[in-house]
Amino acid sequence: MSSNVFGYAEPLWQRFSRPVHAGGWPETEAGVRTGQAGSRSARFVLRLQVKGAQARFKAYGCPTAIAVGEWLCERIEQDGLTSASRISARDIRQALEIPEDKTHCALLGEDAIKTLLKP
Amino acid sequence: MIYLDHAATTPLHPRAYEAMLPWLRPDGEFGNPASMHAPGLRAAKAVERAREQVAALIGAQPGEILWTSGATESNNLALKGALEFRGLKNAHVLSSRIEHKSVLDTLRYLEIQGLRVTYLTPDAAGRLSSSQVLQALTPETALVSLMWVNNETGAINDIETLAPQLRQRGVMLHVDAVQAAGKLPINLAQGFIDLLSLSAHKLGGPKGVGALFVRKQPRARLSPQLHGGGHEQGMRSGTLATHQIIGMGEACAAVHDEMPVEAPRVAGLRDTLWRHLSALADIHLNGHLLHRAPHILNVSFEGAEGESLRALLGDVAVSSGSACSSATREASYVLRALGRDDELAGSSLRFSLGRTTTVDDVASASNKVVKAVNWLRNMVP
Numbered sequence: 001m002s003s004n005v006f007g008y009a010e011p012l013w014q015r016f017s018r019p020v021h022a023g024g025w026p027e028t029e030a031g032v033r034t035g036q037a038g039s040r041s042a043r044f045v046l047r048l049q050v051k052g053a054q055a056r057f058k059a060y061g062c063p064t065a066i067a068v069g070e071w072l073c074e075r076i077e078q079d080g081l082t083s084a085s086r087i088s089a090r091d092i093r094q095a096l097e098i099p100e101d102k103t104h105c106a107l108l109g110e111d112a113i114k115t116l117l118k119p
Numbered sequence: 120m121i122y123l124d125h126a127a128t129t130p131l132h133p134r135a136y137e138a139m140l141p142w143l144r145p146d147g148e149f150g151n152p153a154s155m156h157a158p159g160l161r162a163a164k165a166v167e168r169a170r171e172q173v174a175a176l177i178g179a180q181p182g183e184i185l186w187t188s189g190a191t192e193s194n195n196l197a198l199k200g201a202l203e204f205r206g207l208k209n210a211h212v213l214s215s216r217i218e219h220k221s222v223l224d225t226l227r228y229l230e231i232q233g234l235r236v237t238y239l240t241p242d243a244a245g246r247l248s249s250s251q252v253l254q255a256l257t258p259e260t261a262l263v264s265l266m267w268v269n270n271e272t273g274a275i276n277d278i279e280t281l282a283p284q285l286r287q288r289g290v291m292l293h294v295d296a297v298q299a300a301g302k303l304p305i306n307l308a309q310g311f312i313d314l315l316s317l318s319a320h321k322l323g324g325p326k327g328v329g330a331l332f333v334r335k336q337p338r339a340r341l342s343p344q345l346h347g348g349g350h351e352q353g354m355r356s357g358t359l360a361t362h363q364i365i366g367m368g369e370a371c372a373a374v375h376d377e378m379p380v381e382a383p384r385v386a387g388l389r390d391t392l393w394r395h396l397s398a399l400a401d402i403h404l405n406g407h408l409l410h411r412a413p414h415i416l417n418v419s420f421e422g423a424e425g426e427s428l429r430a431l432l433g434d435v436a437v438s439s440g441s442a443c444s445s446a447t448r449e450a451s452y453v454l455r456a457l458g459r460d461d462e463l464a465g466s467s468l469r470f471s472l473g474r475t476t477t478v479d480d481v482a483s484a485s486n487k488v489v490k491a492v493n494w495l496r497n498m499v500p
Contacts, residue, residue: 002433002487018432022498036500043462047500058500062426068497077385 007064009097011071016063021073024049024056033081035116038065038108046070046112050081054104066100068092076113085117121480121487122436125321125473126270126298128413131366132323132474133309138369139325142362152359153350157237162361162457169368176371177315178306185331185351185365190297190318191221193331194264196355197293197314198225200341201262202234211235211259215247217453218266219295226264235259244407245274245457249281253288262291267299271438271453272406273415275303282311289491291339297321300372302412304384307332313339319363323474324370328363331355377474385472386413392470393418395485399492405454405467416470420455420488425465425497431491435484438469 001016008016024047025032028071032051037102038044044061046069055076057069071092092106122130142165143149150158152166174192187193202210207229214226226236237255241247247265256263263285267278278294285292288391293314296305301322307315312437315332319325333339335355347356393416396402405417420428429439450464459467468488472481 002431005433006430008430016427019498024500040462049337058498061424062421063430066427074331103410118341119463 005108006023011099012064012067012096015067015070015074015096019057019066019070021077022066023058024058024060025051033116035110035112035114035118037115042108043105044105044108046108048076048112048116050076055078061105062102064096064105066106067096068098068105069112071096072109072113076114083115084113087113120434120436121484123437123470123472123476123480123484124436125476126469126471127438127440128320128326129323129473131325132370132476134373135324135370136364139362139366140335142365148361150361152361153348155428163357164308166359166361166364169364172372172375173317176300176305176375177317177332178308179315179332180335182336182352183307183332183335185333185355186359187329187331187355188198188271188327189320189323189329190219190316191329193316193318193329194219194221194293194295195225196331196341196344197316198222198229198262198264199344200354201291201293201314201339202229203342204340205261207233208268209259210261211237211257212262213237213239213240213255213260214264215241215266216456217241217245217269217271218264219270220387222264222266222295225431241269241295241456242276242408243404243458245269246407246410247276249277249284249292256288256290262292262293263297264293265483266295266297267305268296268302268415269453270298270450271417272457273298274347274406275291275412276409277410278312282309282336286350293491298412298415301378301401304378307490310334310336311339314341319370322335322370322374324367325363328360329365330367381474382413385476388472388476388478388486389413389470391418392416392472392481392485393449395482396488398489401471403459403463405457405459412479414472416472417454417467418461418470419459419467420492422499423467423492425467427489427495428466431494432468432487435487436490437484438471439465439467442451456496 004013024112047058055073058068089106089110150162153161176180291313297318317330319328391450404418450461454464
């Protein structure tokens with residue numbers, strides 16, 4: 001993994017460089033919940049999945065987008081889905097020290113986790 | 120760190136460094152080349168020697184070389200100088216959408232002053248054809264400004280076919296040769312290019328110095344943009360930066376000597392890099408496969424978001440297809456002109472090789488790029 005030459009905040013860089021929750025399951029597989037937010041034209045697509053106690057993500061986007069996916073999966077696995085459903089864009093921004101010009105990544109992260117909970 | 124951004128700037132050539140040292144040392148030479156005493160005359164002599172070295176690289180007469188602070192100034196002087204001398208009234212200029220900002224922004228400034236400009240669109244491979252240029256000429260066209268080699272794609276414009284045809288029609292030709300000098304043979308003795316811009320730091324010279332070729336026969340007339348002392352035949356006032364100039368001269372001499380071997384060597388490395396990268400599917404070469412400078416390779420990688428790609432390649436110094444300021448994440452206007460959409464333009468990398476690039480650099484860099492692209496593609500939902 002390359003060095004953090006562009007000076008991303010540490011909590012963000014950690015998760016971008018080691019996204020251990022990257023991956024997923026076929027959406028039709030039994031017991032899998034899927035939520036997705038963003039679009040290619042927005043340069044950010046985040047898919048979150050939960051199966052039992054496990055959470056996985058796939059993302060297309062900048063390092064912030066990928067770090068958001070990784071962090072959300074951590075939260076889901078640690079705190080449970082119900083608790084994670086209360087995560088706001090502000091929580092995401094704070095946790096990953098996301099600068100103002102990348103606010104949309106946090107907003108889309110909030111959207112993704114909400115779609116995960118849709119029945 | 121693997122440095123593959125020679126089109127942005129180059130390390131100082133050892134010959135340039137050695138030549139400059141005596142003019143930098145506290146106990147060395149420091150005379151003003153315009154002074155009428157021994158130290159001044161020694162400086163003037165060194166400056167004139169450097170002028171000959173630059174002239175030799177491009178087949179010009181030494182008296183046709185003006186020193187500037189760099190190609191940005193050379194481009195400004197060429198355009199503003201030529202048009203101011205002719206007068207902006209009813210003047211029309213032909214250029215292209217993919218010129219360097221120092222040309223585009225200067226032309227836009229002149230448009231505000233009343234100049235009419237046509238910016239031609241290149242073909243999908245990034246080249247302007249001479250027929251395209253000739254067809255766009257109007258009776259009021261005073262000047263054509265075209266780069267010889269595009270800095271983002273390396274595509275070579277057919278200047279040598281175009282130049283005599285513009286001369287025939289009495290239209291002045293300015294060529295930005297920043298990426299061409301030292302990479303392609305240039306022989307201005309052939310007689311058809313009127314103004315030509317050069318940059319030292321793109322060919323192993325120091326930053327902060329460049330040159331403008333101003334033809335004497337027929338005479339290309341310029342209104343000076345810097346007044347104050349009448350240096351450089353009245354066309355560019357200001358005490359000459361002797362140490363910078365000597366560095367530029369020696370760099371030009373070195374590149375002139377080494378070009379017959381270096382150009383094919385670098386082209387070979389560039390082709391090797393492209394071959395290695397071609398292990399990836401869904402990548403696009405930006406530029407022309409044949410008509411291109413030896414040192415530039417511009418590639419778009421589908422499915423690999425640009426900022427993430429760059430973040431993964433922190434140990435490889437390359438240029439990207441977008442201006443990466445956090446405020447404006449603009450896609451490269453050059454790649455957009457070639458028809459790439461914002462996303463693909465943003466997922467592009469420009470690799471530019473040079474004197475210090477080795478086989479290992481290319482192998483290592485291509486490895487890292489392939490890994491990074493695959494890593495990102497595997498993560499796409």
